[in-house]
Amino acid sequence: MRVAVVTFPGSNCDHDGYHAFKLVGADTRFLWHRETDLSDTDAVLLPGGFSYGDYLRSGAIARFSPVMEAVVAFARAGGPVLGICNGFQILCEAGLLPGTLLRNESRRFRAHDVWIRVERSDTPFTLAYEAGRVLRVPIAHADGNYFADSDTLARIEDRGQVVFRYTDPDGNPDPAYNPNGAQNRIAGIVSEQGNVLGMMPHPERAVESVHSSTDGLGVFQSLVTSLQPVP
């Protein structure tokens, strides 16, 4: 599987994502945001960080980067696109995912481990998990408070687009474990077609024994599996 990790000016989790994909055996390369050629690419990662310093709004400027036109076309053609943290924000700004990410309810940057429940295991990003499994992964963001107007919210719930939700360590809903005030405790959603995933937590920081958990590895393994040609 060939993965392109996009680097925007200000991306700072591009290397972490790169290593996570390497770990699961993907053929991974970096793609500078001015490049636009995705012809040799099976999956795209929009990494976390502070593209353009998060000035104006997180993701608002990056979504106009030259590479984004190619990413939009790639996604529309069914190619898998994973956006983590700032990548999620960019996907929303670019209109590939509904809604937006507002400032955390606490109005502070929050960085610590959270627990998220896998709501669906039938996406290319969650095949390796069983639905209902609770993952421990870190967050690190100031703008992670998922918001959509009520119609949109109802629609994404109806269509089962919510893939990850913040829960307590046992998988139960508990507002005390919602780190940013996200509506319906949403931590990650997929597009209607299911090939674009945006999530605020950082699975790429939970893949090795030195990390506080290895629960994030499944996201990367799932992508590799989903793209393997059926024998």
Add this chain to the structure above:
Amino acid sequence: MTSTLDAQPARHGTAAEPRPGDPEITPELVSEHGLSTDEYEQIVRTLGRTPTYAELGVFSAMWSEHCGYKNSKRLLRLLPTEAPWVIQGPGENAGVIDAGDGYALAFKIESHNHPSAVEPYQGAATGVGGILRDIFTMGARPIAVLDSLRFGDLDSGRVRYLFDGVVRGVGDYGNCVGIPNIGGEVHFDRGYEGNPIVNAMCLGLMKRDDLILGEASGVGNPLMAVGARTGRDGIHGATFASEELSEDSQHSRPQVQIGDPFTEKLLLEASLELIKSGHIVGIQDMGAAGITSSASEMAGRAGSGVEIDTAKVPVREPGMTPYEILLSESQERMLVVAKAGHEGHVEAILNKWELEAAVIGAVTDDGMFRVREGDRVVAEIPALPLTDGCPTYEREGIESDEVRALRERDLGHVLRDGDLSDALLDLLDSPNIGSKRWIYDQYDSTVRASTVAEPGGDAGIVRIRGTNRAIAATTDCNGRYTYLEPRVGAMIAVAEAARNLACVGASPVAITNNLNFGNPERPHIYFQLREAVLGMAEACGVFETPVTGGNVSLYNETDGAAIYPTPVIGMVGLIADVSHVTGSGFRAVGDAIVLFGECADELGGSEYLYRATGEVAGAPPRVDLLAERALQRLLLDLGRQGLLHSAHDCSEGGLAVALAESAIAGTEGRFGCDVSLDDELPGTALLFSETQGRVVVTVEPARLDLVLEAAGAHGVPAKRIGTVERAGHGLKIRSPRAEVSVSLEAAARQYFSAIPRRMEQNVSVDRAATSPPT
């Protein structure tokens, strides 16, 4: 007071003309520039004439304490700086040590105290920005940040406002650039009421061969300004940082510097790419005193000269004078010496990262720091006298009688026996002891996916990707001890740092330090400074942890009141195999709890004393450096053999707090403990003395004998004092004269709410309620 360095006459008469519109050089102007009459005369002798306005500004900045180390240079020579693993000692932008496997580690600490007192958010943010640049200009990629902070008591609204702003500033800057924060410290004490301390430390990793120094060598090589444009901000920041604060500081402050971490991130990537590209010979941050210090220091180190044309410097605003351009402290700028003919390549790399580069001058061979504005020479100063000729002072140091009396005070009135459960719960509610999670949850500590130990343990740890190796770091200093007895306090700071590293399994290898003191022109302060340096030197000598760099921040005084002398130690340690790392939290019910070291009645300078009586008094704990060294070696030995389930040192709050922390703060869930001690010490002394050289470890019962034997072999007193229990058992400690029994919930509630509950109020109100009227 004696002044060194006889004026060196100008080698050949230097020439510079005043610029139309420049103010006349008067005694008042000289004194406004923070220069004494003697110093001014030395300038005149150096130049062989009256300085121009620009030259006066240049001298004022370079001969400020901040750049010139006037009052500290001679003392700093007392510090040990060498060891086989030291690649670069003091004098460069950062120290560098060998990290094994072909890697080198650059690290340094820097203060931003004065700017943070005026504008906490930007002051702290730009402080982090500056220390990151010091690291990546060495060719190293920053891999971790730590922050060491001091504030007044949190009961004050102004203090809460400063604390909140500083933490947000440290966080926002590092988070945006993407450097994990792996630790630090914070202390609250009225001794820091008017003068917060904000020190930031950065560690960077490079391949040994990528090391590059800040030298302007190669006659004819172009000097290039890269990164952000030069604006009017922070003009004379270096001089400002070398003055006491007063009511006036709010008004007379220089334009504050605004940090732009986004530009910093680009500059970081561009600089590392430049260094690898082979197109440059030297690079340096334009930090304090801006272009002036970077250019003259680069010339000084290479023994060359430089010539700059201010008209070629990219500026943010029209109409800036050479004086302003030379002294601007605009952030996120670098000075690069390119190879002649490679300017275009340098520019291309900067442009790729959406930044600018401009040729602003060249390296010369005449030893001069020369500045033109187009055709007019506005400054011409011999470079060496400018950088190294700063007069240095050795002053008279006398201990204050008042402090001696405090130290000699008898503390019998705080000795108590019996049930001390409430006293422990009260200590856990102290913001000095309670969890610092409120702070470090605002810091990204896992970006780069290499963090092995986040803030919360005894030291932060990051691994070196692709190897089994890891690097640990900690910052430590207890200002109360240093206040009461500076030499002992400084030794303890070094010992505690080394002990913290040994607890996690890292061998201490070197330190950087930040000397935060009051006005050294006052004998009581100079005494503190000298004593602290002597204590640091002695401890570093015994532990073989040389000093590879640091920073001096003096004049931390408001209206005559100085901070506690605070020599912050930033220590790094190496871990050969990351699987040997030990945490500070209990791990399994039934484990034996073992105490290394011995208890004593030493409540002087303790948190218990401060909480119980509001006093900072008594003699600080004694420190036995050889015993500390034996303890470190024991811990490292046991860690390597994988014999320890946890290790945590006793510091603020003493043994009782160390036990409570291991019980409630561990990552593996919460545990209780059952401890019984046979010491006959008074209850409060046994539980809360901050006696040095003690570590609480837990081991599987089957391995207890091995551990006790090893301790014996290292000559470290060791005894089993109890057992790890289930959480429901609570914390139980018994001795002939004391008893503690608290539930885990109660202890955890106190510990985790100590800071958040004090910060619940809306802190912007605090600024409004307390800011000086405008």
Add this chain to the structure above:
Amino acid sequence: MRSFHLEIRISPRPGLLNPEGNAVQHALESLGYDSVKDVRVGKTFYVQLSAADEDAARTLAEDMSRRLLANPVTEDFRIEVSELAEVPA
């Protein structure tokens, strides 16, 4: 070409949660400003640009607000245009 100064004010759409405004309102109340009934917080862009005339400047401003400056999901914008004194070329 003439020079214009634009003030583009972006405000959170009414009815949306407004945590920052609430926080400021509380802060004002605790400082004793108890006559304050409501606070909302938005961003303002101060832009200088050249355009043929005021209408052209306004059209540009609307265009860039819609495309970039305002978040279409949560924010409204308002534009004020004023002409700057002519600067000789």
Add this chain to the structure above:
Amino acid sequence: MRSFHLEIRISPRPGLLNPEGNAVQHALESLGYDSVKDVRVGKTFYVQLSAADEDAARTLAEDMSRRLLANPVTEDFRIEVSELAEVPA
């Protein structure tokens, strides 16, 4: 008591770096808005309060801007007051 609507516009002090403005300016340029000469970004507070008259409202607004809303070290502020249609008590 009468009701007033205040707009308190906070702008970065001239001469200070305004990183957000720079970033927005670059973004606008790369979107093709090349007639843009300068962008600075500030905040605006929309406040409703009751006061005896316009002068009193303005005095309150100045007071709270100085104390709370604007950072005296880095920001300037400007106030606009307009009266709201009377609401029967």
